[in-house]
Amino acid sequence: MKHFLIALIIFFTLAGCGSNDKKDEQEEQNKKRNLLISELQRDYKIKTEDDIKNFRYTIQFTGTFIDSSNLFVAEPFWDIDDFLKKDDKSYIRFSSWSPTIYFSVVCDSNSFANLYNIYEKNEYPKVLLVVKIDKIKKMFLTAEPQYDEDYNYIELDYSSSFVADGHLITYRFIN
DSSP states (O other), X not given: OHHHHHHHHHHHHHHHHHHHHHHHHHHHHHHHHHHHHHHHHHHSOEEOHHHHTTOOSHHHHIIXXXXXXXXXXXXXXXXEEEEEEETTEEEEEEEETTTTEEEEEEEOHHHHHHXXXXXXXXXXXXXXXXXXXXXXXXXXXXXXXXXXSSOEEEOOOOOOOEEXXXXXXXXXXXX
């Protein structure tokens, strides 16, 4: 019994050390992120997700980004979702977290190739993308009535998500 208790103490001590390492790693990553955002704010006129987290209407985005020279620093929620070429242009697609904005962004060929090569190698770095938003609109989703043997219902989903087009100005890797 004594050996079992000693083994448990050692196990929980070692398990606790691992979580502290992850916590330290996350804190270090947050510090680097904040430093990069400060540098970008010095070099560009930018807004972050914190600046727009309470935006609910297209007119708020239009006034902040399209009718001004403000740029947006996006932190893709699930990395970059897609790389594509269309009409002799290179695009990346990604979404931000709060509020949810689905971006389709034109990139210059060098930025596109660099980002694609990194993601193609299954490396998914945390990245900050500085974007000039050219167009943004709210998404509205509709649904058809649903009929089931036991239920007749319709589900309406009023979305708070937006769709934006723009072009990539620059990017920085956090890790």
